[in-house]
Amino acid sequence: MIVTRALTKRYGSVLAVDAVDLNVRDGDRYGFLGPNGSGKTTTVRMLLGLVFATSGEIELLGERMPRNAAEVLPRIGAMVEGPAAYPHLSGRRNLSLLDASGPGGSRRTRRARIEEALEQVGLAGIDRRPVKAYSLGMRQRLGLAAALLRKPRLLVLDEPTNGLDPKGIHEIRDLLIELNKAGTTVFLSSHLLSEVEHLCTRVGIVDRGRLVLEEELDTVRGATGLVEVRSPDAADVASMLNGQLVSRDGENLLIRHGDPAALNTTLVAAGLRIASITEQRRTLEQVVLEVTGAGSDRVDAP
Amino acid sequence: MIAVELRKLVLRPRIWVNILLLCGLPLIVGIFLKTADFAPPPGQGGAFLSAVRGNGLLFPAAALALVLPVFLPLSVAVVAGDSIAGESVGGTLRYLLIRPVGRTRLLFAKIIALVAFVLLAIACVVVSSLVVGVILFGTGTSAAGGAAAGAATSLSGVSLTQGQLAARLLYSIGYIVVAMIGFGAIGLFLSTLTSSSLGAALGALSILITSAVLQTLDAATGVRPYLPTNYWLSWIDFFRDPIFWDSIDKGLLLQAGYVVVFFGAAWANLATKDITS
Known part of the structure; x- marks a missing residue:
């Protein structure tokens, strides 16, 4: 599903992602963990062709990225760093415009697909009010609906439960598990350990741009x-x-x-x-603390 | 994608406020002209204004002359500056690109939307000012006189029929659209550089102002033919008889140059840029 080989991104003198070899298999619920500033988001952006890699290779659904983006991306649903929508338009209109923007979404089925996606994320009864009147949780659900519009084979989600209340988090988790059972591979980037612990079957942990651990969650949480x-x-x-x-x-x-x-x-x-x-x-937290250093948002005195 | 961009354009309240303001200026000027009982002396005030009192059909030309120096470029700068930067700052740019919309395709759609905006804005100004002109000043007793078109047509005293007037107005609109697209290209390029719509719009405006200042500076005569604003007012030559093509041709060529250079630069930048917003 997702394979990277020596994926590297350098911003000037800063090495944001350093020779990462990811391997996400078909059917995984993969948790991508790491402290703030460890290169999670940059990696996700490279996977989706938003940021160009300095070196290394990416394969999504067996095809090279970003070269084959036009064939690969229509089969992928993604949410990167929070949802985004045109604030003056309604949720339905936002979904409809986004679906009409690119390939792989037939106009004939559009209305039905939009209703189904809204139903899945719990926004079926949403009215015509503009997105600027939505709460954070509603925007998050709308972003998720956008990712689900074309029944993707792979979901790439960055902090999907951000802004949701505990019940909302539970709903989304159930939805993701259900989708996964139906054959969707889920790649979840997060720094919320409990979210990953509850949802994922495999984890990859990055620290300072390097993949320091990639393992089945059960193995990671082995007996002490x-x-x-x-x-x-x-x-x-x-x-x-x-x-x-x-x-x-x-x-x-x-x-x-x-x-x-x-x-x-x-x-x-x-x-x-x-x-x-x-x-x-062992708890996931212990393992993460063992293999990672301080996040880049901590700045100690020399 | 083009259809989507056009839908986004007309669904934006901001665009219509913008156009409404553009139509407002000629209306205000028209009302003042009507209520004052003396015409501005020929050669003073905006082009065509003195002739308008005699024939309301000339008012669209006068309206274009009013909005062209500042108002219209201001609107174009705002829309062009917002085109990529606005998507970037709202986060929708990344969702468009992973939808996926090719970067070249996105830029092309934005250019088409920009052209559509310019056409729409000018059409609204022309139609609204035509209505205002006819209501306030009537259609004139005889066909509009070329000579009546103020200082701009002092070269020729031949009168134009209404058909000729309409044709020349259309030429002028075409020329102004081209000029605005040339200017919009600069705004669009700046819009790919920054993630602040305001920054891009202000950047384009500062180029406009710099160009206007240099145009009046004798020491800068050398660069004058290359300034983006240099031939903007040459469309007035369409109202001479015969039409004075020299600076119109040069103006079109210059704007074509700006379009090619800045759309090219915008493409080169967007196509290779890391999208981190």
């Missing part, structure tokens, strides 16, 4: 080899597992052990009461 135990008899558990105890905080214990089920059996057999026991997994 520790087990979290909460027990009213914490003191006894601690003394029993003296060598394996990592830390203790009141009733909560952290124990080095590979198998929570076996540990549970051991403790219960010893007559200790266990309130909860879970295998500790």
Whole structure:
């Protein structure tokens, strides 16, 4: 779906994107993560042919970009850095003008496609008021509708839930998962870890222009080899597992052990009461913090 | 894409306010002319104004002479300056390009829309001033006199029939459209350079003003034939009899040069530019 090879972008002396090799597979829900200023947006813009790469190759849907943009882009829906629309026109008219601007959107089906896209994003009942009267969340939904107009095979979305309330975020997430099940590959660029954690099956993490990690989300969030135990008899558990105890905080214990089920059996057999026991997994946040440095919006004194 | 751009043009309230203001100036001048009981002496005030009192059919020509030096270029600068920069600052440029609309195609559609605006604006000025002229001053008892067309036609005293007058008015409109497109090309080029519509429009206007200043400066005689505004008023020569073609031809050639150079520069810039807005 998306393959880049040594994709590089240099602005003067600044290396914004440095030899990035992305590989987004058909059917992925891919989360593209990174601190502010790490080159996420520049990469997305290069994928879509808005920014020209200094060097390296891009393949979208198996075709070279930006050379074959006219064939590739009609099959892609995208939202880059927030939605945009003509503020003095209504949402429907904006969608209609955008659809009429380029290839791949038949005029005959336009009205039906617009209604369907508006329905999908929850704007079906929108009236004729101009976009300037829309709330941030409504604009976001309209931008998403624009991306969905031609039933794209690939969705490239930059912060799609920005400005939405929790319920809206949930709706959009469900919509994206549903579209993905129907065969749409989703490429989501975000710095909201929870969004990626809830939605994506694979993640790519960039830091200072380099792709530092690209992995299945399940693998990323692998077990740490520790087990979290909460027990009213914490003191006894601690003394029993003296060598394996990592830390203790009141009733909560952290124990080095590979198998929570076996540990549970051991403790219960010893007559200790266990309130909860879970295998500790790494959170996406820990992984991201491990592999990335400070964002470029932080400026420390020398 | 061209149809879309034209629809965007007519759907914009701003465009119609702009045109309304353009039509307003001749109306105001007409009312003052009517209420004052003396004509401006020939050779003073705007071209044709003294002749208009005798024949309202000349008022469109007078109206064009009124709006051409400042008002019309101002409107053109605003529209041309907004064409790419406005899309850029609103963020719609990136959505057009990933729709995808080819950059060359987009620029071409913008040029067509700009030409359409110029035609529309001039048509509105001509029609509204024709109506105003006829209502305020009547159609004159005889056919309009060439000599009556103020100082501009002092060379010839031959009178023109209404048919001739209409034909020459059309020629003039054509010439002014070309002149405005030449100027619009500069605005459009600036519009691809910046993401501020205002900046592009002001840039084009400052070029207009510089050109107008240099035109009156004797020390700058050397560059005068190349100034964009130099032949703007040559359309008045259409109202001489016979038509005085020399500066009209030069004017058309000069504007063609501006069109080629600045549309070319706009294309070269937009086609290779990183869109980061």
